Amino acid sequence: MTRYILRRLLQAIPLLFVISLVLFFLMQNMGDPIATMGGRNVTRSADRERLKRQLGLDKPIIVQYLYWLAGNDWAKADLDGDGIAETPGTRRGVLRGDFGLSLVNKKPVTQVIWERLPNTLLLMLTAEAMILIFALLIGIYSALKQYSTFDNIITTITFLFYSMPVFFFALVTMYIFAVNFKKWGLPYLPTVGMFEPTAGKTPLQVAWHMVLPTATLSFGFIAGYSRYIRSAMLEAMGQDYVRTAKAKGLPKPEIVYIHALKNAALPIVTIIALDLPFLLGGAIVTERIFGWPGMGRLFLDHVSRGDTPVVMGILMMIAVAVVIFQLIADILYAWLDPRIRYT
């Protein structure tokens, strides 16, 4: 097993390398970093030149990538443009945990991300928990009641929700539970931010503000996964081993929740890992609509301002997270399914 993990990690290195290289090249034209940085006060072309040299933008792109990756504290930069490189660089490079400074606010990228990460994690973990709980409940129940009214209604609703764009769901629920509930004098849900500034950031406030974003982020996945679990449960319930379990005289709950469910739900582990990128994608829209101060909104804000270091930092973190998550899922799957052994 250790060897398998090591091998997978080794395989991930070239993958991440390729991703970073492609993204870096892609990002070159994203905007004018000088304009992003200096705003109005860098109009003189001499200043521009100096800034460019400071940022290393005068170097060939491959060198820039190298500096990004490994830092430039081992090289000297020619700041005054006299052809002599005399000032040593200060960047330590991504490999040593330095993602550079944000062009917008000059803060270290890691710090900028770090400030937002917990909010996104809170949202995503809650959503993932909701997804699992509801998908399992709905999927198992409608499988056990196949072709019942409940099953038919659920099948239709899941199909509707499965096809519904995230923003439409968000806007409709906002309109109903925030705007109209308020109008009708009912307790209405908040639509913006994490807490009421006047009430402060109490857990209750945050939980209350999370209701709509979590629902928005999870509804599509609940619909998709419950459809999956329903059909997997139906398939498992028709298997010979379930008949054997019945022939043994086991009570129904034991047949359903141990014999059938253990087989039907195993692949969920893999599906969750493979869907992580989609969940992140959902998070970006959700955070934007509900003004949730997470990484998704951070990303949007900085993409639109062409803040390459932050955007690169977020994308690389996501790539690493996705790769590691898939590895964990594979290990977990092997651990749960006795038929699979990695060597």
Add this chain to the structure above:
Amino acid sequence: MNRRQVILDLKDLRTRFHIAEGTVYAVNGVSLTLHECETIAIVGESGCGKSVTMLSVMGLIPVPPGEIVSGQAFYRGRDLLALSEAEMEHIRGKELAMVFQDPMTALNPVLTIGRQISEPLRVHLNMDHATAQQRVIELLEQVGIPDPKNRMNDYPHQFSGGMRQRAMLAMALACAPSVLIADEPTTALDVTIQAQIIELVTRLRDALCMAVIWITHDLGVVAGLAERVIVMYAGLVVEEASVDELYDDPRHPYTLALLAALPRIDRRRDRRLKSIPGAPPNLLVMPHGCPFAPRCEFVFDRCRAETPPLLPVAIEHRARCWYDVVNGKPFE
């Protein structure tokens, strides 16, 4: 010989399946009796309703698409088909146990063998974990699994086909049932393993005085195992007799054909196996007349018009045919 008590008495069982193409008339009025400590064999070609008959008795027919239209199955005087699901749970695995055809799929792939064998012990005998473990080891030993202490922690995929079927047997025998239904337990295994399993069941049956219903489509394995044979065709019992009687004096043309198709050592090597001409019956239409008529070499008008009843033809020997194969002419 049948002064022993009747333990299972099946009366006019009819089971159907409602599927997209129509209704499958799988079992069309099967009656049979089983006595204590007796072994009977149910024989017939694939799809003739052997499994469905016994699954109906066990209450294991999936509903829908299945439907038990009529019939009774008295086990020690109680009609199993009239019991509730909860009552059946106490009978299945405790009084009546079943072993299935394919040991590859009949065991749960994600639970250990030990756990699967201990389940009936837990639910029916309320054994605690330690006692159940001990019993599982004994059972595995009994069915001839070497090193049971360690092997009970294995998963099914770590067992060979023969070992899995032994484990299935251990599971079925866990609560010492009065009736064991073995649904072609050896079909998926190769010949030597097949013989071992048959030998094992015979031994355990004698030790526990268990009644056994052995389902097979191979008349060859029946001889050393069963006392009586029931031949089924298209969801009907077409002949019923003691083993010797059936071999020596078959009365139904279908049984004759089955026996003729059997490879036998006393036959000349080069003689080709005789197969039964014609297609197997179409169960999507309600049988009208004798279901075997289209393939029967003795067929005459009456066969197509009326379904023959199961009538006694000798002592303890009944057949469902309008034609007297012994005298070569129709019955009166």
Add this chain to the structure above:
Amino acid sequence: MESIAPPSKGSIANLSPDVLETPPLSLGQLTWRRFRRHKMANFGAIMLILLVLYAFGGAFVFSEAYANKTETGARLQAPSREHPFGTDTVGRDILARTIYGGQISILIGLTAMLVELVIGVTVGAISGFFGGLIDSLLMRITEAVIVIPQIFLLLVMAKYFAASIPNITILGRTFSGSVVVIILVIGVTTWPYLARIVRSQFLSIKENDFILAARATGTSTTEIIFRHILPNSIAPIIVSGTLSVASAITLEAYISFLGLGVRPPTATWGNMLEGAYNYIETAWWLWFFPGALIALIVLSINFVGDGLRDALDPHSRAI
């Protein structure tokens, strides 16, 4: 029949009299028949036709100039007789804009699907057919694209290309250059899933006897690929392509919604939603009509895709 035990379990179904009497159907006919029996798919197909009629037929009722005409005096008007769907923040008629926006959204869906198809099928086919080094190289690239969440990639690429394409004029109509950008960007980020499907199809079909036979008789590689393997893997490609149209329409809506998509004045259902959530309390019609149209078309296409999947499934028993 050799012995007493014919093995097939399905023999009963095969023998049912009405099946025996029907003449064999071609694959296309069979698919069509199965599709027609799929209730949801029929519903989806009809909805889809209506939506296409709405977007393209509506052009005969309203002119594009009308759809793009701003009227500051008539800002944010609620639905009325004059403007059945209301007006937007600069006073444009939302009904007319959903018609022209629909055209662009459908167009983007279809063309992005074509881009995806070309890349995905090519990569998948090469990977599956040739295997070896080129396969592992292509599969690493595929993986790399999948690892980054698509929306993130889309946003970066949309931003990257945004400035570089000027407006274009086709058939006397001017489109914002960003339409082309969006089409390419969606196509270029969606193909990996299709490539994987095609690759696995190729891998399994490649080993079939009839391919070996074709090779043995000296059939050329291109002919094997285009004559033998591709036609046999067409079913999952069709299904995947259909569903891709829906996902491309959604993706366009996402990036336009987030403000990096198609630029005005060209309308799409997606960019009509941009900033609409700021008016959630005051002007529901701003987001409701375009949003509902997107939800409807995605739903219809998914229904059709589902129906196609079932109809094209060779193992499906339904006749």
